[in-house]
Amino acid sequence: MEIPQQLRDSGLKATLPRLKILELFQHSEVRHLSAEDVYRLLLKENLDVGLATIYRVLMQFADAKILLRRQFEGDRAVFEINQSEHHDHMVCADCGKVEEFFDEAIEERQMLLAKQHGFKLRDHSLSLYGLCKDCVARDHAEARVSRLQQPYAGSARLMSKLSKLK
Amino acid sequence: MEIPQQLRDSGLKATLPRLKILELFQHSEVRHLSAEDVYRLLLKENLDVGLATIYRVLMQFADAKILLRRQFEGDRAVFEINQSEHHDHMVCADCGKVEEFFDEAIEERQMLLAKQHGFKLRDHSLSLYGLCKDCVARDHAEARVSRLQQPYAGSARLMSKLSKLK
DNA sequence: AACAATATTGAGAATCGATTGCATCTAAGG
DNA sequence: CCTTAGATGCAATCGATTCTCAATATTGTT
Numbered sequence: 166m167e168i169p170q171q172l173r174d175s176g177l178k179a180t181l182p183r184l185k186i187l188e189l190f191q192h193s194e195v196r197h198l199s200a201e202d203v204y205r206l207l208l209k210e211n212l213d214v215g216l217a218t219i220y221r222v223l224m225q226f227a228d229a230k231i232l233l234r235r236q237f238e239g240d241r242a243v244f245e246i247n248q249s250e251h252h253d254h255m256v257c258a259d260c261g262k263v264e265e266f267f268d269e270a271i272e273e274r275q276m277l278l279a280k281q282h283g284f285k286l287r288d289h290s291l292s293l294y295g296l297c298k299d300c301v302a303r304d305h306a307e308a309r310v311s312r313l314q315q316p317y318a319g320s321a322r323l324m325s326k327l328s329k330l331k
Numbered sequence: 332m333e334i335p336q337q338l339r340d341s342g343l344k345a346t347l348p349r350l351k352i353l354e355l356f357q358h359s360e361v362r363h364l365s366a367e368d369v370y371r372l373l374l375k376e377n378l379d380v381g382l383a384t385i386y387r388v389l390m391q392f393a394d395a396k397i398l399l400r401r402q403f404e405g406d407r408a409v410f411e412i413n414q415s416e417h418h419d420h421m422v423c424a425d426c427g428k429v430e431e432f433f434d435e436a437i438e439e440r441q442m443l444l445a446k447q448h449g450f451k452l453r454d455h456s457l458s459l460y461g462l463c464k465d466c467v468a469r470d471h472a473e474a475r476v477s478r479l480q481q482p483y484a485g486s487a488r489l490m491s492k493l494s495k496l497k
Numbered sequence: 498a499a500c501a502a503t504a505t506t507g508a509g510a511a512t513c514g515a516t517t518g519c520a521t522c523t524a525a526g527g
Numbered sequence: 528c529c530t531t532a533g534a535t536g537c538a539a540t541c542g543a544t545t546c547t548c549a550a551t552a553t554t555g556t557t
Contacts, residue, residue, distance in 0.1 A: 178504060178553050200543080215507040220544060222505095238456065239402050241543065255450050264448060271440050275459060278432055283464030284421050290404065291457045293441060298449030344524055346534060366515080381536040386515060388534095407514060 175229035182207075182214050186222050190232065190246040197235065197243040197263050237263075237292055253290075257297035259304075264297065341395035348373075348380050352388050356398065356412040363401065363409040363429050403429075403458055419456075423463035425470075430463065 168187055169179040177183060189206055190198065198206075200219045207214050223244050226232040232244045237256050243263075251272075252265040271291065279286040296304065334353055335345040343349060355372055356364065364372070366385045373380050389410050392398040398410040403422050409429075418431040437457065445452035462470065 180505065180552070182506075213507080215509095216543095217508075217545075218506060224545095234405075236402075236405050239408065242405065255445065255448060257450075258453065264450070266444055266448065268440050268444055271437050274434050274437050274440075278434055279421065279459055279461065282421060282430060282432065283467065284423075284430070284459065285462040285467050286459055287424065287461035289457070289459045291455070293445055293450065293452055293455045295445065295453035296451040301449065301451050344533065346524070348535075379536085383516075383537075384535060387517095390516090 171231065175225070175231065177225060177229065182212070182218050183222050185210070185212055185214075186219070187226070187231070190244070196265075197245050199241045199243045201241070202243075235290075238294060253292065255293040255295070255297070257300055258294055259296055259300040262297050262299075337397065341391070341397065343391060343395070348378070348384050349388050351376070351378055351380075352385070353392070353397070356410070362431075363411050365407045365409045367407070368409075401456075404460060419458065421459040421461070421463070423466055424460055425462055425466040428463050428465075 168184060172179045172183060172187075185207055186203060189203060193206070195202075200216065200223055203219050203223070204214070204216050207219075223232060223234075227234045227244065230247055233247045234242055234244055235254070236242045237254070249265075250267065252267045253271075255264040255266060257263075275289055276286060278284075334350060338345045338349060338353075351373055352369060355369060359372070361368075366382065366389055369385050369389070370380070370382050373385075389398060389400075393400045393410065396413055399413045400408055400410055401420070402408045403420070415431075416433065418433045419437075421430040421432060423429075441455055442452060444450075
């Protein structure tokens with residue numbers, strides 16, 4: 166659908182900030198953007214836009230189901246465009262990368278559990294936290310180097326001695 | 332285990348604020364308490380304690396694994412005592428009640444999915460949002476009354492007419 | 498194209514939950 | 528009791544978000 170039409174359908178005027186923000190989410194390499202991220206990206210394009218406007222527009226887009234609001238572990242909120250199927254997330258604690266996944270079995274269990282509790286399920290949020298493939302590999306590589314050179318262990322022992330002297 | 336011992340094992344002195352806070356979590360009807368909740372409950376007991384202390388102590392207890400820190404959908408953080416088995420949560424959007432559940436099948440799928448993505452799983456957070464049993468029942472009851480009396484529908488139509496006049 | 502009605506904006510102040518710096522207390526081991 | 532590392536309350540501060548309001552931009556209508 167054309168963007169201006171998409172906005173009009175939500176009762177929102179097609180203003181420059183709104184158009185640019187939507188464009189960002191449709192074309193950015195990174196799928197999950199915080200308000201600050203959006204702010205900085207728009208400044209880079211020489212757009213004179215206030216942070217307050219970003220927050221307002223993001224909220225409106227989330228209300229209109231154009232964007233989805235996500236909040237990982239006490240982090241700042243991030244938004245992603247709402248055009249793929251429902252999914253959950255794996256968040257890398259090291260590099261911050263967010264991977265998406267979907268599992269039918271989990272979805273079904275959730276519905277079953279809700280039913281068993283007499284709970285009317287509206288929404289859910291499932292996030293896995295840990296280290297992504299790349300960061301696990303990097304950690305292993307570093308551990309290997311460290312075992313050969315042992316620069317930090319030696320240094321730590323030295324520091325400990327020094328601190329006891331003074 | 333005795334409380335003072337539990338504290339000492341974590342390298343924490345057995346101070347009045349800490350003892351009272353732990354006591355609260357062990358005896359309160361409500362299992363999930365925010366820093367503000369704790370603050371108000373302690374004030375009620377005529378404890379002269381600063382909010383900063385609450386935050387500090389809660390953080391220390393979470394570090395020491397005495398409490399668990401939870402964060403539901405952009406809400407303020409809440410804490411619960413860490414003495415039962417791992418579980419996830421159902422949060423009622425209406426009354427705020429938090430129910431706990433555990434599902435082996437979901438846990439296993441999570442581990443499988445992580446493995447498939449080369450992801451080293453450290454932690455996860457699963458929360459179901461919706462209406463609890465009681466609130467569903469109440470909603471139904473109110474809907475029934477409303478169908479009989481229809482006070483709002485009529486009033487809304489009147490308002491609409493009036494707004495077009497002036 | 499200019500208008501009027503209305504929604505939207507940017508800037509800064511205000512708010513919210515949470516954290517931190519600091520001078521003052523206090524628990525715990527001698 | 529006395530020392531001292533650790534803990535406290537208070538106030539200042541933080542980062543994220545929301546609010547306020549005067550100025551501006553969009554939209555449907557002439």
